[in-house]
Amino acid sequence: MILEMNNIKKSFIKKSLENLTVLHDISLQVDAGEVVSIIGPSGSGKSTLLRCATFLEQIDSGEIKYMNQTAAETGADGKAVYAEHASMRKFKSYFGLVFQQFNLFPHYSVLKNVMDAPVRVQKRPREQVREEAMELLRKMDLDARADYYPCQLSGGQQQRVAIARALALKPEILFFDEPTSALDPELTGEVLKVIRQLAEEKMTMVVVTHEMPFARAVSNRVIFMDGGYIVEEGDPEMVFGAPTQERTKQFLRNYQNA
Numbered sequence: 001m002i003l004e005m006n007n008i009k010k011s012f013i014k015k016s017l018e019n020l021t022v023l024h025d026i027s028l029q030v031d032a033g034e035v036v037s038i039i040g041p042s043g044s045g046k047s048t049l050l051r052c053a054t055f056l057e058q059i060d061s062g063e064i065k066y067m068n069q070t071a072a073e074t075g076a077d078g079k080a081v082y083a084e085h086a087s088m089r090k091f092k093s094y095f096g097l098v099f100q101q102f103n104l105f106p107h108y109s110v111l112k113n114v115m116d117a118p119v120r121v122q123k124r125p126r127e128q129v130r131e132e133a134m135e136l137l138r139k140m141d142l143d144a145r146a147d148y149y150p151c152q153l154s155g156g157q158q159q160r161v162a163i164a165r166a167l168a169l170k171p172e173i174l175f176f177d178e179p180t181s182a183l184d185p186e187l188t189g190e191v192l193k194v195i196r197q198l199a200e201e202k203m204t205m206v207v208v209t210h211e212m213p214f215a216r217a218v219s220n221r222v223i224f225m226d227g228g229y230i231v232e233e234g235d236p237e238m239v240f241g242a243p244t245q246e247r248t249k250q251f252l253r254n255y256q257n258a
Ligand SMILES: Nc1ncnc2c1ncn2[C@@H]1O[C@H](COP(=O)(O)OP(=O)(O)O)[C@@H](O)[C@H]1O
Pocket: 012, 013, 020, 022, 040, 041, 042, 043, 044, 045, 046, 047, 048, 049
């Protein structure tokens, strides 16, 4: 198992209001080579789930394991306890994260954006990293743009650089949080195409998306979240073709005319 999240609870403290529970007892397991899509309305907790999986948010309780090793678990007092610093560094090396906003370094060239973390953080030999980075850029159909700056690229090209940058760290699993939501429809396709290509190569991925035909075609499993719960989960043909929950049907109806 690449990732295991068991019984995750997460709430935010709201000033002058009661706590807002955003994740109620969520469990998510991802096997090597699986593509899991997460769909659901705005505010249902999709981003928070990815942010908990990638340690950008701390869970209140539950268990997080990567590669069958425990990164966080519920302690005797019922509160989550995380592994010590050195282990957390190792856990962070297991995943890559691609956001809706591409978050490239604006003052670095495309190539430098891709090479930076492998050289600076992983301390890998520059020449080898450069070769691998160029190979990744070729794969993203961006090798001719290696010396450009992010502002000289389209949004779709920038997002493909962000994907190359995540892949350069050789993660075991890639998380995408609405990777095409900031893009025009004609640029969305080129980004979905590279994610689809990664799926064919058996890259393990968790993708939060509103692109339903893409989720249906590319995922091994689809999770529908609403109000901090997993309402429905299963084979894409089942979730899209024959959803069992009223809430899922209602949500999917909004996409039928799209
Ligand atoms: N840092 C935060 N502080 C307080 N509330 C938050 C924070 N992040 C998210 N929330 C709330 O958690 C809920 C789920 O948000 P989110 O995970 O972003 O949903 P989604 O990605 O499905 O749209 C929302 O009600 C949101 O307002």
